[in-house]
Amino acid sequence: MGKKLYCGNLSFDVSSSELEQMFAEFGSVLSAQVIQDRETGRSKGFGFVEMNSDAEAASAIEALDGTEHSGRTIKVNEAKPREPRRGGGGYGGGGGGGGGYGGGGGGRRGGRY
Numbered sequence: 001m002g003k004k005l006y007c008g009n010l011s012f013d014v015s016s017s018e019l020e021q022m023f024a025e026f027g028s029v030l031s032a033q034v035i036q037d038r039e040t041g042r043s044k045g046f047g048f049v050e051m052n053s054d055a056e057a058a059s060a061i062e063a064l065d066g067t068e069h070s071g072r073t074i075k076v077n078e079a080k081p082r083e084p085r086r087g088g089g090g091y092g093g094g095g096g097g098g099g100g101y102g103g104g105g106g107g108r109r110g111g112r113y
Helices: 016-024 054-064 093-112
Strands: 004-008 029-036 043-051 075-078
Touching (some): 004 054
16 A cells, blocks of 8 residues: 555645645645646645555545545545656647548549449
């Protein structure tokens, strides 16, 4: 069991200090952070908490996962490592160009015969 926990479906009103207080009764909280939108500064509704030990992390998951906080059922589990981001240009240009020819050409030929 990892020490870093994911906490999801948080109310947008929950602050990092409130998140820390929620987990403090299960052991020593090394850090607690509610993730915020870079543009608006508003909560994204999830955060991460780092507990001092695996046992404390397990206790917090057992006690808090699926419980209600500020009117929402929160999700608490072991944080998964972030997947590396792929290059941004992969999706856009390739597929669109070729598709246009087939559709337009077929319609014109159909009228001639």
